Amino acid sequence: MTPDSIMGLAQSSIYLTIITLAPILGVALAVGLIISIFQAITQIQEQTLSFAPKIIAVFASLLLFGPWMLTHLVDFTRNILANMTRFIG
Numbered sequence: 001m002t003p004d005s006i007m008g009l010a011q012s013s014i015y016l017t018i019i020t021l022a023p024i025l026g027v028a029l030a031v032g033l034i035i036s037i038f039q040a041i042t043q044i045q046e047q048t049l050s051f052a053p054k055i056i057a058v059f060a061s062l063l064l065f066g067p068w069m070l071t072h073l074v075d076f077t078r079n080i081l082a083n084m085t086r087f088i089g
Contacts, residue, residue: 001087009080009087016076020069027061028054 035050080087 005087012076016072020072023065023069024058024061027057031057 031054032050035053039045039049
């Protein structure tokens with residue numbers, strides 16, 4: 001296995017990680033921003049107010065994006081296992 005192939009594998013795994021986590025992180029960021037704006041407008045400074053909506057939104061986005069994320073992860077794993085002989089030999 002050459003250093004170029006190792007770097008390509010590492011690059012594709014990092015890219016897959018970013019692609020699969022981006023929707024969940026985007027939803028958490030958007031909900032956190034909305035809650036922060038709501039707290040600033042109403043001057044409610046309760047720290048625990050932002051946790052429940054964020055957790056609910058993240059779980060809902062996991063239900064929504066979960067099959068898509070799993071498809072990408074399974075495809076990547078199949079690609080790794082199919083090319084196992086190229087990596088070893």
